[in-house]
Every structure is written in C-alpha cells, then in structure tokens.
Amino acid sequence: MIYWATGNGLYTPQQSFIGISLDNPDQVESKDCRHDACVTLPEGFNKDNHKDMKFRKLEGGQYALYAFYEKPEKLNSAYQYIFGEWLPNSDYEADYQRNNLEFNLNNPSEDPEGKCRVDLFIPVKKGKS
DSSP states (O other): OHHHHHHTTTTTTTOOEEEESSSOTTOOOOGOEEEEEEOOOTTTOOOGGGSSOOOOOOOSSEEEEEEEEEEEGGGHHHHHHHIIGGGGGEEEEOTTOOOOOEESSOOGGGGGTTOOEEEEEEEEEOOOO
C-alpha cells in the first residue's frame, strides 16, 4: 500500500494512512486476523485509473478515540484496556457492526524510541440506560 500510495503522490500530512481491523482477536487467532491497509484520497482522485485497487468509503457514526504512543507490540494491550476496562465502565458499548480504525500518525522506524503514534477509533453506541 505504501509504495502504491507514494507512487501516486499520496503523502502525509495531506493524506492519512488507516488500518482497519476486520476480525476480533478474542474470536480469531491473531495469526489469522485480517487487516485492511488504506489511505485517504484527495478530492478529484481518479479511481478509474487504478482498477487493481479496491476502494471503500468509511462509515460515519460515533467513535471513541484512544491516542496510542508506545512500541507496536503493545497495541494489543491498548485494545484489551479499551474493551476490557474502559468500555464496560463507560456509558457506551462497542458497535460491532462497524470496524475499528487505526490512524497511523508516524513511522516507528523513524521515531527516536521506536514507538508508533496511532489514533485508535473504536465504533461505539450509547449503552443501555
């Protein structure tokens, strides 16, 4: 994805690189979890010239935001905290009809501490009252 994006002039900070988690690691072995790699497109981008790529529009709605800045291998711990501690103690519940979004804000290999900066957007809906 990164090679296709940069080869087509899609760079940060104008464009965002987004990971979409397609599976729940509590239900699917981590080695089998699927993940889409995405990049936002500028207005007027001609998708017809890129038949080899798949395009999708992200669904709107309410999301909880968790700002993650840590070593990449600790990302799963952030999800465990969100789903195991924060959500059960909040006024919200997970909206499993939509996917989690990971907005990648840096390149960990360029970070002085090797950490990744990711905004995790967790789809939520108002919990039962």
